Amino acid sequence: MTAAPAQSNVWARRYHPAPDAAVRLVCFPHAGGSATFYFPVARALSPDLDVLAVQYPGRQDRHTEAPVDSVHALADVVTDELLAGWADRPLVLFGHSMGAMVAYEVATRLQERGAPAAGLIASGRRAPSTYRDENVHAADDEGIVAEMKRMQGTDDQVFADEEVLRMILPAVRSDYRAVETYQHRPGPPLRCPVTVLVGGDDPQVTPEEAQAWERHTDAPFRLRTYPGGHFYLVAQAPGVLREIREFTDSVHPAGEGGGAATPLR
Structure with a gap:
């Protein structure tokens, strides 16, 4: 096993280091999202x-870097980063929306390289093997903004600030391109447990599309549905955090859990 860095690097943010924790939870943002979305998760689940x-390129402190418009390319780099510096303990991967796809592809690569993840939690995303014909990334800026508003995952203050909005749009467009052009590459199923979390009113995931994740693992599978839409996990943060704790305890028991749940804001 490799030794983990003390804090963060260009690809990873470690907001509340827990050096004595038995498991590392690696969180992948949604399209247009950034690492800070998971700041309250780190606060709630540490130690x-x-x-x-x-942290994907093209946003926040990486805003001067070109975004990566391929799920597979993102997964390649993140896998290398995890194996180079963060694989000193079992890894559980959590991703929401686009992040679920990147997390899944990282899980497949870790398995191929002989360092399988301990588990995968996929949130707000249909199974990799399902397909929809979507083309938001080809819309004009107004069309992309309209889609962002429809998904209700962006702070209203962003839409009120024209300069900030124009600054983030290239990364958002790139992320949509990555998701909408993604093609699943058939291969062996994961050998780690997979839990899927979805909002019951999410227009992006039908019950059948969520259940199809079961085909992607030979290990235990669980599907949980929460009230809400695509960003159900904000309002349902206490339940989601409990689910994460239960999942990590099941794949790598580490004694009693700690602190109170904190909203995902």
């Missing part, structure tokens, strides 16, 4: 879990 949030 029981060592939470790592992935």
Whole structure:
């Protein structure tokens, strides 16, 4: 096993280091999202879990870098980063929406390289093997903004600030391109447990599309549905955090859990 860095690097944010935690939770943001979305998760789950949030290029402190418009390319780099510096303990991967796809592809690569993840939690995303014909990334800026508003995952203050909005749009467009052009590459199923979390009113995931994740693992599978839409996990944060704790305890028991749940804001 490799030794983990003390804090963060360009690809990873470790907001509340938990050096004694038995498991590291690696969190992958949604399209247009950033690592800071998971700051409250790290605060809530530390010191029981060592939470790592992935920072994609093209946003926040990486806004001068070109975004990566391929799920597979993102997964390649993140896998290398995890194996180079963060694989000193079992890894549980958590991703929401686009992040679920990146997390899944990282899980497949870790398995291929002989360092399988301890588990995968996929949130707000249909199974990799399902397909929809979507083309939001080809819309004009107004069309992308309209989609962002429809998904209700962006702070209203962003829409009120024209300069900030124009600054983030290239990364948002790139993320939509990555998701909408993604093609699943058939291969062996994961050998780690997979839990899928979805909002019951999420227009992006039908019950059948969520259940199809079961085909992607030979290990235990669980599907949980919460009230809400695509960003159900904000309002349902206490339940989601409990689910994460229960999942990590099941794949790597580490004693009693700790602190209170904190909203995902």
